[in-house]
Amino acid sequence: MIELQHTTKTHDESRQGEALDMLPTGKSTGRKLYIESYGCQMNFSDSEIVASILLDNGFETTKDYKEADVVFINTCSIRENAEQRVRNRLKEFESAKAKNPGLVVGVLGCMAERLKSKFLEEEKLVDVVVGPDAYRDLPNLIDKVDDGNKAVNVLLSREETYADISPVRLNSNGISAFISIMRGCDNMCSFCVVPFTRGRERSRDCHSIVKEAQDLFNSGYREVTLLGQNVDSYKYTKPVAEGETEGQMVNFAQLLAMVAEVSPELRVRFSTSHPKDITDEVLYTMSRYENICKYIHLPVQSGSSRVLELMNRTYDREWYMDRVNAIRRIIPTCGISTDVITGFCTETEEEHQETLSMMDYVKYDFAYMFAYSERPGTLAAKRYEDDVLEEVKKRRLTEVVNKQQEHSLYRLQSFVGNVQKVLIEGFSKRSDHDYCGRNDQNTMVVFPVDKRFKPGEYVHVLAERCTSATLIGKIVD
Numbered sequence: 001m002i003e004l005q006h007t008t009k010t011h012d013e014s015r016q017g018e019a020l021d022m023l024p025t026g027k028s029t030g031r032k033l034y035i036e037s038y039g040c041q042m043n044f045s046d047s048e049i050v051a052s053i054l055l056d057n058g059f060e061t062t063k064d065y066k067e068a069d070v071v072f073i074n075t076c077s078i079r080e081n082a083e084q085r086v087r088n089r090l091k092e093f094e095s096a097k098a099k100n101p102g103l104v105v106g107v108l109g110c111m112a113e114r115l116k117s118k119f120l121e122e123e124k125l126v127d128v129v130v131g132p133d134a135y136r137d138l139p140n141l142i143d144k145v146d147d148g149n150k151a152v153n154v155l156l157s158r159e160e161t162y163a164d165i166s167p168v169r170l171n172s173n174g175i176s177a178f179i180s181i182m183r184g185c186d187n188m189c190s191f192c193v194v195p196f197t198r199g200r201e202r203s204r205d206c207h208s209i210v211k212e213a214q215d216l217f218n219s220g221y222r223e224v225t226l227l228g229q230n231v232d233s234y235k236y237t238k239p240v241a242e243g244e245t246e247g248q249m250v251n252f253a254q255l256l257a258m259v260a261e262v263s264p265e266l267r268v269r270f271s272t273s274h275p276k277d278i279t280d281e282v283l284y285t286m287s288r289y290e291n292i293c294k295y296i297h298l299p300v301q302s303g304s305s306r307v308l309e310l311m312n313r314t315y316d317r318e319w320y321m322d323r324v325n326a327i328r329r330i331i332p333t334c335g336i337s338t339d340v341i342t343g344f345c346t347e348t349e350e351e352h353q354e355t356l357s358m359m360d361y362v363k364y365d366f367a368y369m370f371a372y373s374e375r376p377g378t379l380a381a382k383r384y385e386d387d388v389l390e391e392v393k394k395r396r397l398t399e400v401v402n403k404q405q406e407h408s409l410y411r412l413q414s415f416v417g418n419v420q421k422v423l424i425e426g427f428s429k430r431s432d433h434d435y436c437g438r439n440d441q442n443t444m445v446v447f448p449v450d451k452r453f454k455p456g457e458y459v460h461v462l463a464e465r466c467t468s469a470t471l472i473g474k475i476v477d
Contacts, residue, residue, distance in 0.1 A: 033059045034068035035108075035170070038086060039076025041227055041271065042198075043109055045178040047074045048167035050108065050135050055168055057139045066096055070104045070142060075111035083111060090125040104145050106130060110197040113154040114377060120150050132183070132198050133157040156184075156199035163208040166215070173426055175456045176223040177216050181209050181255065185229035187274065189301075190312045190379035191341065191372065194229055201229070203236040206250045206258060213262045222423055222456050223267040226259065231270050232277035253281040260289040265458075267423060268292045269442070272299065275323050276315045283330040294331050295365075295442040298323065299339035303358030304351035307344055312379065317358065324362050335365040335411070335441030340400050343393030344372045345384035352396050356403055363407045365441060366469075371397045405468065412443065412466040419462050419476060420445055424455045445471040 033054050037047045050072065051061055065071050071093050075086050090105065097103045106128035107119055116129040127145045130138060131154035141151035161183055169177055185194045186201040213224050228234060234252040250258075260268050268289075273282075273296055286292045298320075302308050305316035327334050340355060359367075371393035374386040420439040428434035428446050435455070436446045447461045453475065463473040 031059050031069040032062040032067055034062050034065040034071045037074040043074045045180045045227055048170055049162050049165050051168035052165050053135055053138055072106045072108050075107055075109040116152055133160045158200055161204040163204045174220055175425055177221050178227050179212050179224050180227045182228040182234050188312055193375050193378055196377055203234050206236045206255050210258050213259045217263050217266045226270040230274040232273050253285045256285050260292050264291050271297045275320050287331050294333050294440045295335040297337045301341050303355035307347055307351050338364050338367045340367055340369045342371050342396040342400055343388040347388055359403050365411045366408050367404045369400050409468055415463045415471055416466055419460050422459055422461045424457055426455045443471055447473050447475055450475045
């Protein structure tokens, strides 16, 4: 998954500094925890795991870092500007530490391994550095800092899935929640640091996933998003039963069905799909269950087969188009979004035009778009020269953004005049007189409050008009 720079739709990746005042679940230590998250949805999900571990150890959480005894930043290492934002934020925490010498400051997540020496020794900005697979060790690491030492654990694991930990839902609306179904990534895309920062791919026990979905539904949640770097490669083998020679394997299509069967009132979404792995079986499962949302995030990255090969995406232009054709054939109403990188190493103007023509072919509902940013340690940084001029990258990015704005408007206009099933998420950001929620295709819909309905309930909304990013309508019977 990638950290996003340009988007035609606001998504959870833009949220920062999420924490919630809560009572501790273990014996209280009187200490307060503040977590700030950057990057992809997986980071926000990880922050909920961290909060659960520390609440079980007597911590409370707070929304104000100035009140905290322990401050963590859960980091994203995908783009350079993300790292700079984190470094700037750490300097702000340094000022707070000057006023409160006992404050523990730590860095979690994807930056931990790569920048641990800089953070701990050179810049001396943090006390503790913890990688994505070492969160269970946090209480011990905090104890080490309390004893006057720096603390580090960035070891990656081939087994850790945190399946037994019930995440604390930070800043939750009580309606939508993430469920992490797998960790790590086996795809070695040449531009991406995730395999190096999150380790090898491993899938979580399917029964623990279904239980988490059931518990969420019983608590009033009505939408879950199944998360993984590549959900389509989910593969869990059940333990060998008596009389069997091998355990039964559960793939992603089967997991989708299991979660959908928790309740027809529980909406199911997922992210992210990889074009090389998404199967017709997954698409037919989506079409069979009304409560599996008809929306797929299918990153293309480039429309050029040569560039895709340099990116080590393991599919070409024709394969990607075949997968889009299958989606349109099996789920005609499915929304499709994507990721696009402009100015990857050696990309020519003709190859850039191939990306634009791919966008014309698919007409994505929305997209995450950014100019290529070389990341240290990636295969691309080792093998290829970052030789496309910055002004060329930015000009191509502008063309991609403009193209996507046209297509987003085209898709939104196709909804106008039609009735959408919408899960009410809460009040609109602009007015308490309006509700907002998403339709099946993940498009935001805004409509006047009707006192007969409240957040967490489904309504049917007639889309009467649209802006560049939102449908506007009214509830109909």
